[in-house]
Amino acid sequence: MAGIENEPWQWSEVRWRGYVNRVRAGKRLTPPWPDGKRCAVALSFDVDHETLELYNGGKSIGRLSCGQYGNRRGMPRIMCLLRKHDIKASFFVPAIAAKLYPDEQRSVVDEGHEIGIHGWIHELNSLLPPENERDLMMRSADTLEMITGTRPVGLRTPSWDFSEKTLSIAREMGLLYDSSLMADDSCYELLENGERTGVIEIPVEWIRDDAPYFAMSATEPLRPHISPEDVLGIFMREFEQAYHEGEMFQLTMHPHRIGYRSRIWILEEVIRAAKAKGDVWFATHREVAEHASLAL
Template sequence: MPPLPRPPAPDPDQKPWQWPEPVWRGLVDRVRAGRRLAPERWPGGAPFAVAISFDSDHETNDLRDGGASISRQSWGQFGPRKGAPRILDILRRTDTPASFYVPAVSALLHPDEQRQVAGEGHEIGIHGWIHELNSVLPYEAERDLMLRSADVLEKIAGTRPRGIRTPSWDFSPNTLTIIREMGLTYDSSLMADDDCYELVQDGVPTGVVELPVEWIRDDAVYFGMNRFAGLRPYTPPEGVLDIFRRELEAARDEGGLFQLTLHPHIIGARSRIWILEEIIALGRGLGAWFGTHGQVVDHVLAACPAV
């Protein structure tokens, strides 16, 4: 599938308020939220669903920027050495399925981790090649990296990925075209709803499901830091749990989906890993159905057939 025609390019001599309607409407319509995929019932009659995910970035957070910092790479290595084992232990003890989105380079550096994740019944999805930013890539390069990433994950984990989460949730004008070309079932990078929805491209429904993310349901925004800019985490773990808990309880009240994004090198710290176990316990106590992102997508597609 070749790249779709681009909307009329903005005139560089014009300010946004001077753009004619075809320009701003074309930009907005490239990828939009279509029909909402919110089932009336969840498996087993559960009142709502919980989908927990982990972005196994590991060393690629530094490598994508040139790989100059041994310190940052060691922080990334904490993910497979300590974070992932702690996470898998909790998932195993609580019988909780999860989805792991893995850059191909992370999988090549730590293949045994991916085999263990897949072997314990969890989903592995595409998360770029080296955690690159899609929006700075030409179509051919983005397509090549996504295809190569799928090949690597299939070879290592034994199953070809059905879904993608773009690195840093960065979505180029060509990303959805490539997703469709690859025959992927779903994406989990965009934020137009709390519940799943169908992606629409240039006004045309695509059949691709979006399982939306949100920065407030991501551990990185609360615990990240930049030592050179003097930026430090400002939300204590108890505060982060409170935000996640309120999101989870609201999903229960609405009968919808609670989706969570965590990172092994971040949530895996001794002072934070308890948040994961607490969220699982809270969800279980409220009667949630827990599924991988792929399982959630399968359920909403079956429960919300196209008209």
């Protein structure tokens, strides 16, 4: 059969090892945490807004309105809660979302939170020619800096979609960290083709993301399949084990998911439980990466 040599079971060891080793987890960068804290808690929000509809050419007014809800109600509730508990967090923002709501992003930075790169229009990096991916990543960083006055040092790829060139571009841009991959629970150094990069990975996981639990589609058989109480239970088990191990609890949320009346309480319960421990370090992703880099 023509082309059968391209089937995975036909690959040579050199070929499959090459795929595996393109981007790999290197040295685990573990505690001690600052000031004798036992556990680090890194809260993050992907501020996608309307880009979740726009990125694939969608023009649905209904779905665009869902993105606008993230700005009108989700973000104010999140910011109020963080302000109430005096916690700083990281916000990963597509450049188009920042251009739609520049005052929102300026207020995030003005209140001491971190802004990170999250693509131009929530595009999928693996579908882009390398030159387009590079251009969009650099333009995204420039746009966030122009709007907020602060140059981002961290990247979270849209949909955590990581191309063969993403890490090389991040290194060229001098980024401190990425937060898109899933090889560990703790921070680690990224390797590129077996080479140390100095780029810190703050790993994510769908288990610690509100989107899989609360996603909704009117055109596909996709509905929230789990109660808010159950989502809290999952997040809390993740946190308690991170605390037991003395490592890091990283959480990814979205204003148009967690920001609803029946869900925002989940975030507050997580915060209250972590604060009740008395020895938890709440930190932005940048702060975690800066601390982890000391162990390189």
